[in-house]
Amino acid sequence: MKLHDRVFLLLGGTGGIGKALVEPLVRAGSRVIVASRHPERIGHLEGVSPVCLDLAAVDLDQQLARLTEAYPEIDGVIHCAGQNRFAGLARMSVDELDAQLNVNLRSAMLVARHFAPRFETAGSGALVFVGSTFGSIGFPGYTAYCATKFGLRGFTEALRRELADTAVQVVYVAPRATATDMNAEAVNELNRALGNSVDTPQAVAAAILKAMENGDRRRFLGWPEKLFVVINGILPRIVDKAMLKQLPVIRRFLNTKVAS
Template sequence: MKARQARVLLTGATGGIGREAASVLLDAGASVMVAARTAQGAATLAGELRARHGRSADQVPWAAADLRESAAVERLAREAAGWGCNVLVQAAGAPAFGPLQAQEPDAMAAVLQANLLAPMVLTHALLPHLRRQQRAQLLYVGSVLGAIGLPGYSVYAASKFGLRGFAEAMRRELAGSRVHVQYLGPRSTQTGFNSAAVQAYNEATGTAMDSAATVAAALLRMLEDESPERFLGFPERLAVRLNGLAPLALDGSFRLHSRTLAALPTLLQGRTEP
């Protein structure tokens, strides 16, 4: 679908990737409904985008919805359907990093709720409307960690593996319909999503990071070329392929990551949150 034909509901719009994605989509001619957890955040962003891109309120509406609440998800789906949404880009998510023993069960549940269950529930709510469109797309912003389990990311990877599996199943379930399903897997990205611990871990392990603008540009390309799945960065793309073919063969490749995870308290001495 060409961007100028797209009326995009974008969740997580006030996040680092979300903001960049909204601007890139608008520059390409799309209309974008920006959705965020708070009305103030969503309304402020919509106002900024309208002014910057010379768009009307219909071309950049906003919606507030806490995706952890089923009633809010249903309301958001109704608003998006009434506006004529034909693309759903799910970019909302929650971070989780550190050894499993350092994670609290309630926090683990919240990450799974935000990264996996909420996108599933919103898809369920909006899908009947999308099926009635001439052409529609479901685009899930996941992570390369939806295909590679990395030390320190057990909870986050579980949520993104689940999201990727959901996208894959939906792609096959909706094959032959008017709804096209896609999964975008960025590698580590330079946003406020990253804590000081993540920054130290990435530096110690030599993990490259992309800008949010790089991810947003890839998202636009996916929208228009309709590729079913794309991972960003090298060697991450290669690792995804190898991990899919022979996951046990890669286990030794992440010993440095395991050692770094254990050494994080020392690495963090003197650091402050970004």
């Protein structure tokens, strides 16, 4: 897809990967409408319009309707908002579970439900969803996060096939570990202990834009993570055994006060 002369609604654009997407999109010739619960944090940037939107709200569908009334020219959406918490399932509160379900999965479904018919009628449009390697590989300490990202991957796959005979593009990009403020220090220490590679938000943003420009349907980032995704889909017992060996290290960081 082209990026020049596009109007993208960017969800999750005030931190991490989303924030790293703003300037490259503007440089590519796009206008960016950054939606956030705290639009005042976005500042004043040429080519960028901050708007208020709460992805966890019960009335998200109504908020989206008001947003498109104000900005009917939107012809692309990039959904990279997300929440997670590194903790054992028993230590997760109901509110924390609901927050991840609402932001990571429910909001993506409502956004697509709102924009897909409009893009189909317009004869063009793009829906871009940022998932995770944990949307293909279950990882201890991320049960809720994995559930939402598995759901997001399945949703985008089904949606892409549902819209296959239309001009609406559906793109799914799955980063591996990324250095964002969303990670607690225990997570950073765990990645170091396991020797996991961690990408910068800027590197992930560049890969997302490349996937969009190339018209990729799906893109998984990182090596050997891409290989593990394939192995886990075919021979999950191999990944089970590898995770079991890592479990003592994972538990050590999972049970720290920082993680809780």
